[in-house]
Amino acid sequence: MYKRQDIDTQIVVAGAGYSGLHVAQRLGRWLSRRSNARLTLIDQHHYHELVTELPRVATGTREEEATHIGLEAVLPDQVNFMQTAVTEIRPAERLVETASGDVKYSHLVLALGSTPNDFQIPGLSERALYPYTSDGARGVWEAVNLSVRRAAEASDPDERQRLMTLVVGGGGPTGVEIAAGFAEELPELASRYGVPPDLCRTVLIEAGDSILPGASPALVQRASEILQELHVAVRTGAVIIGATKEGLRVRGGELVRGGVFVWAGGVKGPQILARSGLPTGTNGRLEVDRYLRVLDHLEIFAAGDAALVIDPDTGRVLAPLAQTALEEAANVAHNLPAAVEGKPLRPFRFHDKGFVVSVGSRKGVAAVAGLTIGGRLAHALKDAIEWEYRQSVKHLRGWGAA
Numbered sequence: 001m002y003k004r005q006d007i008d009t010q011i012v013v014a015g016a017g018y019s020g021l022h023v024a025q026r027l028g029r030w031l032s033r034r035s036n037a038r039l040t041l042i043d044q045h046h047y048h049e050l051v052t053e054l055p056r057v058a059t060g061t062r063e064e065e066a067t068h069i070g071l072e073a074v075l076p077d078q079v080n081f082m083q084t085a086v087t088e089i090r091p092a093e094r095l096v097e098t099a100s101g102d103v104k105y106s107h108l109v110l111a112l113g114s115t116p117n118d119f120q121i122p123g124l125s126e127r128a129l130y131p132y133t134s135d136g137a138r139g140v141w142e143a144v145n146l147s148v149r150r151a152a153e154a155s156d157p158d159e160r161q162r163l164m165t166l167v168v169g170g171g172g173p174t175g176v177e178i179a180a181g182f183a184e185e186l187p188e189l190a191s192r193y194g195v196p197p198d199l200c201r202t203v204l205i206e207a208g209d210s211i212l213p214g215a216s217p218a219l220v221q222r223a224s225e226i227l228q229e230l231h232v233a234v235r236t237g238a239v240i241i242g243a244t245k246e247g248l249r250v251r252g253g254e255l256v257r258g259g260v261f262v263w264a265g266g267v268k269g270p271q272i273l274a275r276s277g278l279p280t281g282t283n284g285r286l287e288v289d290r291y292l293r294v295l296d297h298l299e300i301f302a303a304g305d306a307a308l309v310i311d312p313d314t315g316r317v318l319a320p321l322a323q324t325a326l327e328e329a330a331n332v333a334h335n336l337p338a339a340v341e342g343k344p345l346r347p348f349r350f351h352d353k354g355f356v357v358s359v360g361s362r363k364g365v366a367a368v369a370g371l372t373i374g375g376r377l378a379h380a381l382k383d384a385i386e387w388e389y390r391q392s393v394k395h396l397r398g399w400g401a402a
């Protein structure tokens with residue numbers, strides 16, 4: 001047991017998602033050698049949420065609880081965990097305000113993830129569902145069930161068709177995964193409620209010229225083919241400008257009618273970061289230097305969706321992905337102890353491991369090692385990545401920065 005005054009390094013990691021949990025896990029061994037350093041990990045939940053598996057929850061093929069990993073079982077003994085909500089960051093006082101009181105820090109890691117970005121489209125926040133958390137994803141599947149139940153009771157054919165139409169806004173990986181899952185699951189749900197399966201419709205709306213923006217034309221083509229096999233109606237170049245009770249309005253005036261609207265159109269930094277006075281850039285993400293320290297605040301590191309990291313090789317902002325979050329976490333877990341000990345920091349370098357998207361429960365698309373793969377192999381790859389990630393979370397307990 002150390003006396004409080006012996007501790008001169010108070011590290012606080014805010015957020016136990018892909019980046020924050022991994023920073024905490026990787027610092028376990030270093031902490032065991034530093035009797036004067038303490039690390040407190042703060043999260044609103046007592047579990048780590050497997051966000052990349054949420055499309056399965058939103059489409060009724062996985063239970064919400066199956067996407068939770070209890071933190072207690074995977075945290076190194078040296079990490080002090082606080083389950084509470086972070087309410088403010090006060091950099092000038094080196095203090096994190098939480099629902100359970102203030103927590104002082106000498107070094108802070110901001111890993112609070114992101115929130116849905118609805119680009120302030122009128123009506124969207126009231127009408128659309130956001131599958132970005134496990135309860136949000138569960139809510140999507142509950143809404144689908146309710147819509148089908150109402151369709152079963154509706155006597156007006158137009159209203160029946162509207163209720164049996166599921167509309168997904170945003171044709172990135174999350175939108176594609178959810179639309180494909182809907183198209184697969186809806187017919188079975190319809191027959192359970194006695195609704196003719198030929199009324200099932202799934203529409204995927206994307207503002208850009210193609211789905212999966214940034215992916216190669218070959219990959220987009222393959223994903224589009226699989227969506228077509230599943231009877232997903234893909235609408236590209238369709239900019240959503242409003243939402244009503246009946247449907248999503250696209251530029252040009254057309255109303256895409258539906259019973260459930262899901263928004264998968266992107267993310268932005270949490271409001272708490274905007275309020276902190278720390279420098280933020282595109283989409284409210286924190287501006288960082290090449291060592292992932294927040295600009296002008298060298299004692300604060302940022303990682304994951306919250307950080308605006310520019311890939312020095314391409315000059316582009318890195319996409320908010322789990323893969324990116326994990327690599328950034330590894331870098332922070334190296335640089336933070338180095339900063340404490342006055343050793344040289346390591347610039348962050350992104351190593352792209354590829355891109356995998358499941359399109360339904362059997363097929364997928366992947367771009368790995370310069371190859372484009374489509375079909376069952378790509379889906380198996382996605383399953384393998386999820387399995388491997390779960391194993392790594394357990395394995396990393398007791399791992400540490402050397």
Ligand SMILES: Cc1cc2nc3c(=O)[nH]c(=O)nc-3n(C[C@H](O)[C@H](O)[C@H](O)COP(=O)(O)OP(=O)(O)OC[C@H]3O[C@@H](n4cnc5c(N)ncnc54)[C@H](O)[C@@H]3O)c2cc1C
Nearest residue numbers: 015017018019044051052085086113304305320321322323
């Ligand atoms: C539906 C969906 C599917 C996705 N699929 C993929 C995929 O297949 N592959 C991929 O690479 N990426 C995918 N992503 C992106 C990936 O999940 C994110 O990039 C990743 O989760 C970012 O990690 P993070 O650590 O920044 O944030 P998160 O993992 O979101 O963690 C943030 C943590 O902060 C906590 N937190 C937030 N605010 C507070 C607060 N005020 N107080 C206390 N705690 C707080 C949260 O509880 C959470 O534990 C997907 C995202 C979504 C939404």
